Amino acid sequence: MGLMRPALLSVAERKAAQGHIHKIKFDTPFQPRLDALMQTHEWYDWAGYRAPHSLWSEELEYFAIRSQSALFDISPMVKYRIEGPDAEAFCNRLTLRDVTKLKPGRVHYTAWCDDSGHVLDDGTLFRLTETRFRLCCQERHLPWLLDGAFGFNVTICEETEEVSGLALQGPTTCALLKAAGFDGIETLKPFDIRDFAHQDGTVTVSRTGFTGDLGYELFIDTRRALSLWDRLWDAGGPYGLRAIGYAALNTARIEAGLIVANADFITAETALRADRARLPDEIGLDWMVDLKKGPFNGRRAIEAARRDGKARFVLVGLEIEGNVPADQAIVYHRKKREVGLVTAAIWSPTAKRNIALATLERPYGDSILNDLWVEIYALRELQYTRLMKRAKVVPKPFVKLARRTQTPPGDF
Amino acid sequence: MTSSDAIVIGGGHNGLVTAALLARSGRKVQVLEASDTLGGAARTEEFAPGFKVSTVAHLLNQMHPDVIKALKLESHGLSFGKGVSPTVTLSENTAPAILHGGYGDRLDGVSAGEAAAWKALRALLLRQTDILKRFLTSPPPKIGSLTRKDVISFGGAGLALARLGRDDMREFMRMILMNIADVADEHLSDDRLKGLLAFDGTVGHHLGPRSPTSLLGLYYRLAGETAGEAGAQVLPQGGMGAIAAALAKAAEAAGVSMRTGAPVGRIEIENGRATSVTLESGETLKADIVVSALNPKTTFTDLMDVRELDIGFVRKLRHMRMAGNVAKLHLALDRLPEIDTLTPELMAGRMVIAPGTDYVERAFNPAKYGAFSEHPAIELTLPSLSDPALAPDGACVLSAVVQYAPYHLREGWASGKVKFLERVLERLESTLPGLRKTVRHAELLTPVDIETRYRMPGGHWHHGELQADQMFVSRPIAGHAGYDTPVDGLYLCGAGTHPGGGVSGLPGLNAARHILTREA
């Protein structure tokens, strides 16, 4: 307590801490390998990191996910370590789902809200041990987490830089990992976590992913990251291993009906406009809200919103006639009344359907499901063609693959 | 397990007001007070053998007439004693300026021109205070959900503003966030009066007279009235403990059951609703509703499991500023100090050592950096003069509010306290020569002492800074104004809620009225 000042640094120390000024975007530890494979030179900014949008071919990269093995660098994903005797209680208060049901060695997909019940982010919560968790997400939340730690015996730190990650997704990935020496990987069930030896340390493998396919995510101490890539790469040839960028992953995740923060909804802390924040019930996460588990952040507001019918929006899957993706298209009822917006849309190569995720204003998408239309402006050689296409609310995921959950996965 | 309709945690004056009003509506009410006596910071205690004093609050200037009426306090022993006390400015270099009646409706010892200027300024401030006054008894509206009542109350304020006339209204809007030093400079030239205003605008706040918004502190004082006179004060017979005793009697008459020596350790919550409280002794008492008359921070961060609360709420609560800046000095004197310029009647009032704006501002400067004032500003009273029972025959009690004494003293109060006491005694000695020789016993309560002794976090006058950002719609915290809490069946009613501290009974009154409409 009292007045505290940060210790004064010397000029040299300050200079040394300013490296980020000279680097517009960070490199991940896998950058040397990505650079060597990069042909399209399509980079994008992922949370301050230079990340590949595509490496060699958007379409073929997608097919690597669905018919071979695809390797995607997830190091820029924000990661927090939450550790201590009260870590479970802390996570339970923070997030929507019941963390007491999450066993050590398991992961679950979850979300967390501010006091008004508006979603701050969604992400995956890894229970590494009884008292140690890793929270992975899109946005940064350290101040929120630290404030939430008041009254809990828990330490929280960001480990985005210390821990690097790779997503390995596709039907041949289990076989690939086996070939790379991950003995027993085939017994890993969806959302299981297990440590495997790697060099003089370990790599933490979970059967998770963002593709709706068979796949794994591998987390490793950044100092050993490159050697992990090489280990997979060396074993990957016979399994059709390809490195991929975000475009391919995005196609797969839309097929799987998975949402992305600040693409399919605006997170509460980044929203500038008061009406943009969303309740879980407004972005398809109502199933996470566990009212049986006792207090958690935003609970009162969510309950009140439900009681008062305050959930104004609903996130739905749409199937749209034709084959032109309806990205950012306005959704109409009876071609006249504006009722929503498409937030993600693709022609699905696997479902062979024109699909989309959209946010509609209730009762549209909720009790009124028919006579919905999307207005697509297709720019064709400097002229817009306006298409009014019929849209049907359909269940998600658009693509459901048995191999995602089958244990042991098929061999190749 | 014993069960009541309502438990009121904390038997400070606000808790007693709420308890009595709830009981008068026919409810079975239980007050649980940690200390051995009721009244909280409104109390009289023996601090040296035979010497009694109001150990925290020592002047009554804000007890609201609605509280007095609603609880028939006069029939329960409330008395303004010898009537309204004067205020006198004290300084070694100048003769005193004397304010009679309600904040100087008559002045002595100043030039005719200055008296006229004071009269005009006083009238202006009282007109402006009239606008603000109506908000004292109205619960702050919830931003985003204005009720009809809120609109009427705002409308009423609007009407009152309009009634001010255009020039007065503009002047009010211009002045409301000004600092007290600039306001004084615009109207006055006498440093004694300017110094007094500087003190009265800032006492109990972490502000100097030149800090923006310090005029609000003066408005808050002037919004109080005593014996029908705006801005007036009295030294109650028997000290502030007598006020607490009158409230306790009213509560008892209403059927409230009161327990002292019963510190509450925990508010129990089931499914988001407060259902009972557990004493530090382990005993549990059930109630339909629980009302906390304690500091908001204590209520939420000490008495319950934080996981019952949302992170944003706790964050705001922990940011609520409540580091006190006022110390309390009690002296047991062999005899009445000699002040040749003052009659005994004047010495029985309030005497303020704040000779000029600069003096108070300089006193504030070190407080910004965690040090106490080298030359503190002091408000002193000699309560035994009007109430001889407070001191042995021929002896005298001196009670003083001393600022600035920052709660977060850089060197720590363990070593700082003796040094500060020396400064204060030096200051008193130079104004009242010979005083030190007559001191039989001296007790200085720093904000840390006040915190530990009286369970007032930060030792803060208002249970939380009363500044623009922590007032009205933002009191105790923004987004959670008023007496409701996020926990169902749990209410607040202490000084940490609107309108704030001082022995006014207003938070208690407003809270009771609110609870009675909510739990009708």
Ligand SMILES: Cc1cc2nc3c(=O)[nH]c(=O)nc-3n(C[C@H](O)[C@H](O)[C@H](O)COP(=O)(O)OP(=O)(O)OC[C@H]3O[C@@H](n4cnc5c(N)ncnc54)[C@H](O)[C@@H]3O)c2cc1C
């Ligand atoms: C140095 C100083 C001088 C002041 N001078 C004046 C003045 O001259 N005039 C004036 O009008 N105002 C003055 N004030 C302000 C005034 O004293 C307070 O604002 C007011 O008394 C607060 O009343 P309250 O009932 O809200 O809280 P409190 O009086 O603080 O009452 C709270 C009660 O709760 C009890 N409590 C706390 N924790 C527990 C627990 N866990 N279980 C059970 N009970 C508990 C406490 O013991 C206390 O009795 C002064 C304040 C200070 C600090």
